Amino acid sequence: MNHLSSETFRENARAALADEQLRGALKNATSLFGERRKAAAASLPDWEELRNQARAIKDEVLGHLDKYLDEFVRAAESRGAKIHWARDAAEANAIICGLAKELKARVIVKSKSMTTEETHLNTALEGAGMQVVETDLGEYIIQLADEPPSHIIAPAIHKTRGQVSELFTAELGAPPTDDVAQLTGTARVTLRDRFAAADIGISGVNFAIAETGTIVIVENEGNIRLTTSLPRMHIAVMGIEKVLPRFADLDVFLKLLPRSATGQRLSTYQSFITGAKRHASDEGPEELHILLLDNGRSRMLAHPVTRQSLACLRCGACLNVCPVYQQVGGHAYGSVYPGPIGAVITPQLMGIEKTAQLPYASSLCGACREVCPVKIDIPRLLLHLRGEISERKGSASERLAFKLWARVMMSPTLYKLSSVAGRVLQRVVPVSKAWTSGRDLRPIESRSFHELWSDE
Amino acid sequence: MKVSLFVTCLVDQLWTSVGVSSVEVLRRVGCEVEFDRRQTCCAQPAYNTGYLKEARQVAQRFISIFEESKADAIVSPSGSCTAMVHHYPKLFAGDAEWLPRARAVAAKTHELSSFLIRVLKVEDVGASWKGRLTWHDACHGLRDLNIKSEPRTLIRNVRGAEFVELEHADACCGFGGTFSVKYPEISVAILDQKIDAIERAGVDAVVSGDASCLMQIGGRLSRKGSKVRTMHLAELLSRR
């Protein structure tokens, strides 16, 4: 199921539901991550207070994003980082390809970055003749398989060890095995060779500190440290929303992010990179480039409801608790951002034309809102987007049905003929067939409560 | 205490015994119950599908009717519809005329179990029912209104009933209003997790606070030929 489109969410979901192996893997992953998150949150006495603080900091940043970006850029530039601004994906890719060509780079190692998935950077670099190697184990697996990630935190969660072994045998000539440690060892050895050969390392950014010009990158594997330490050039790609005002704010966010993502108290590695190296003899890359990407983000500031989307830390907690994601997995969404947060971010980034099914892919149960470390009200965002879609793109029959419905609900006389109204709605919207394919339908009562009350 | 019952359109049309039971329970604990026969729907179907204009029209009607009531409280046997009324202020944000009226009506509107426990401080309504049962937390009652302990307290005080916690009691049943017909396959896949948990619990009945969830759960149980029955909390509490 390579590279599905958001336009076919319904069909994608159907295919996913028929894939027993995928559903088993999803169940394991989402319940394990969910339980770990719960335990990690409970281990802090002030979890709710932390969430409130985090959201307040994000609201402050987003409300003055121009000011904080400016502060960050000045601080980073004064410490030797080179800053690039990209309005959209094409511009971002052109800048990075330009840097690579100038350096005559041949091999590029990458650590996991949702932002570069969003811009399809790998395709652009490969088109320019460069070898691009994803180095996060999960990302490496799906790169070999030519598939998009299916989970923000565990990109290859849909693959079994058997499938990974087959892939490594076919692509790397490794002997078949069902030993996960051996598979991991194969990736380690293969990738070390690429790290040693790489001219450029490309990473994402978890947090950018306005006060100090620092970028912070969080991981467990060590591939980010290798990516940002070994090659001659480090390019860090970040969405413009990643800024935090002060270094001390990390005390809040480094507590929330790993606990929400994997249930760890702290991820194994945090790299705090403040500008380029100061002396030629220092360890680390010769050049540090930071690319700031808009790609539709600044638009989201225009409404207080949509603005919340920019507070997202990409922890994946909302995926794990979402009943829809738990059943259909990440690929069905046809976007690098799946699950509840994907259902609100994707339409805003890509426009609602091709993504109009996504905001409806939710039962509005609110579990996502409950776990979000920055308290994004995802259900409210979904409703907001549904409102936009019904205004601009809704089906004529559905619009008519709700007009009729409102007329009935406004009039006691019409409502008294409510069983008729029910029949009307059922006829206009194909309610009953969609319902009865899997469930018995409760029949309409012979006498309504209104009538029973009158009898009394 | 004088109470105005908002029975919800779903109960009115499809599950009248929930309304009848609610009246019975409220009267038993000493409330005077009135029913405004002009009432229809809370506007949730339109609100949740993105038809905000229609939702506002229907919500305004709800507000106009219920603000005339002299009752001390508006009580509804539905966490979801009560939560919708609590969302009204969002629907009228920035509307100088309707926002205060929406707030006033929202402040008076309570879901049945939380009204009994939080307002009336009644934990035992003198109900009895023989059998083993479990509770499904309907999402909007749970997450919008924070109703969790209230129904459990009331159920534990039902004579003869053996209460067991459902595994993942707080997981969605997959209904989600129009979601259940826009994406029926996903809705049923989610529902089947709930059905499996109910079957593992080995109960005679599954109880919840929303007729919508119960229709979803009951529709699947019935399709599968299960002997487990669905029961609204009001129905359980009305038993003697």
Place this chain on the structure above:
Amino acid sequence: MSNEARQEILSSIRTHLAASAPFDAHEYPVAHAEVQPAQPLVSNVVELFRQNLEAVDGHCIIAHSKGEIAGALTQIISALQKTKLGAQRIAISDAPELERLMHMTDLEIEELGIAPNASDIFNFDVGITTAQAAIAETGTLALDSTRERHRLVSLVPPVHIAIVDAATIYATLGETLSMLQNGKELSPAITFITGPSRTADIELTLTIGVHGPQEIYVIINQPS
């Protein structure tokens, strides 16, 4: 081009912000998490650090003198020499005390490299560094690049041994962050390390040592 992009993005931010009303966040009831006590109450930060490091599969040795540190190094490395790893090629950072400590051990090794560069570092089995600070509540080491060349030595070899002074172990993450900043310029590269490298990317099976070290030993220098 970049300047034009910069102006356009900043002006888009300003225009869209100006069009927006404030947001009424935090309006939902808080689901009360079942709060458990945060930590076993260990007043001793050294002990707390040890517990938390071991909880993430790290090893911890407490030494009370230079002699004991050298002894611990001998013990760790000679044990590793009996494994498949061999531990014959040892890389140390440029912290001066490390070379002295290595001379105090009675280890027989094939090669001792001091802060090897990127092209050589892949040949080493063990990397030894000091750490500038540690966090007790998480079992974390903090490495500051201005004080020592330990970026690669702590990362590339399969085993990392770190020596940290007990006096530089802070109780919390917050205290450590504020110590690192403390009104001075931040170092260009600061690294936090909590246990060995790990992944669960295949079937969620925890695997230790994917890209970074597979084993981490921390020797705490606590003079008596």
